[in-house]
Amino acid sequence: MAKRTAVIDIGSNSARMVVYERTSRYGFYLLNETRSRVRISEGAYEKKGYLQPAAIERACRALSQFLSIAKSYKSRKILCIATSAVRDAPNRKAFIKRVEKELGLKIKVIDGQKEAYLGGLAAANLLPISDAVTVDIGGGSTDLALIRDKKVVAVHSMNLGTVRLKELFFDKKKPIEAAEAYIEEALSTLPESFKNGTAVGIGGTARAITKAIMQRDDYTVEKIHAFRFSASDEMKFLKKIANASVLKLSKYGIKKDRLDTIRPGALILMKVLEKISAKEVISSGAGVREGLFLSDLLRGSNHLFPANFDxxxxxxxxxxxxxxxxxxxxxxxxxxxxxxxxxxxxxxxxxxxxxxxxxxxxxxxxxxxxxxxxxxxxxxxxxxxxxxxxxxxxxxxxxxxxxxxxxxxxxxxxxxxxxxxxxxxxxxxxxxxxxxxxxxxxxxxxxxxxxxxxxxxxxxxxxxxxxxxxxxxxxxxxxxxxxxxxxxx
Missing domain, CATH: 1.10.3210.10 (Hypothetical protein af1432)
Structure with missing residues (x-):
């Protein structure tokens, strides 16, 4: 495996790149993280899923900059995936071909099941958990992985995303009950086996809500990864966020870059936690990108670190x-x-x-x-x-x-x-x-x-x-x- 690996994730809301350096066979650390709010899905859900020209242009410019950064670190391997918005787009092939022709970057579009698996793989290896359900709320989809004895045993993906719900319900000022019904219909497909007292929150929505809780409680540790909170204690807080006006969200500790998507995100998280009977939520700073890196790093060990390895x-x-x-x-x-x-x-x-x-x-x-x-x-x-x-x-x-x-x-x-x-x-x-x-x-x-x-x-x-x-x-x-x-x- 290459000493330095760059991993790019083109999500519906943001594109992110991380660069990892290996220090030994299984040892590694983060060398760089770069994020661009490209909003590749902007306008797509109202136009039959087609990626819009302005969004494509933003994505291409961001990816070009990502590659420059990766090159500056002498990254020997670059892994690039695209998720919900790109896989749902009828014009995805044109976008992928343009990126490969102009930038020499090959994009692999993964399905929701793979996306869920990678998030679960990251949580199973990078959090001290044995049994849990990971909940990754993205811009276009919500992906769940069931972990048993530190192994991902089942996955489930739904067309529930913050940008998707924003454009379909919140932007049109439809009653919140309509969005709730949409979420509940999607959740009706979730197998009964996805019941667990521990939920692992992955993605931007989970991070934003975690930051708000930590800020409200004057929490002394400035680290999101592995922060734990009670699901029942925070249900009222989630409901307040979901029902708040955009102008009032900053009052609850929501940062500027999440103001337009946090309400649908909080609503999805609230409904999912109820559905899986979660008692506690553990926030994860690791997700699909880390899962993709680990799937490469641990390909010879069944995607698991050796026992008792930290x-x-x-x-x-x-x-x-x-x-x-x-x-x-x-x-x-x-x-x-x-x-x-x-x-x-x-x-x-x-x-x-x-x-x-x-x-x-x-x-x-x-x-x-x-x-x-x-x-x-x-x-x-x-x-x-x-x-x-x-x-x-x-x-x-x-x-x-x-x-x-x-x-x-x-x-x-x-x-x-x-x-x-x-x-x-x-x-x-x-x-x-x-x-x-x-x-x-x-x-x-x-x-x-x-x-x-x-x-x-x-x-x-x-x-x-x-x-x-x-x-x-x-x-x-x-x-x-x-x-x-x-x-x-």
Missing amino acids: PSVRSLMDRFCTDTRLAANIASTASTLFEALSTPFDLPEALLKHLQVAAKLSRIGIRLDFYGYHRHSAYMVLNDLDYGFMHEDMILIATLIRFNKRRLPKNSFTKPYKKLLPDPDVLSWLSYIVSLAQAIHASNSYGTIKANYKKGVLSIEAPFDTYLAAERIKELEKPGSIAVKLTTS
């Missing part, structure tokens, strides 16, 4: 870890210490993975600055640990990393994230374990330790000289009454 952790390690063997040793030592201390101090087994990831990534900030590496490492995790973790996971890992030198977590740092973090006592012990694991390997020595806790004493046996380690351990702030006995085997 792509964001791998990418950070590939790019910023100065010594992967030492990082693995620190993580192993942290696990051994956790096993010794978990029972006496009531540390939840479910948090062991967070501890391991924090220990493994604790030194990645050294690439930026040695003296403040713990701060840099935490910042990098807060901003780049995108895939495979919920917000509470990411915040916990970042907090453990931020305080992995001498001090325990401070209230001034943790207060904004209080609702996302575990009990303060648990947090302190986890932080101490990461700091202790780092201290044990102060001489950058490798080896497997042994640990045992008894009557207030944590006995640690290491297969290397622990002179420097003993000094570092004495400097650590402790979360409770505990003595550390360190010996060399």
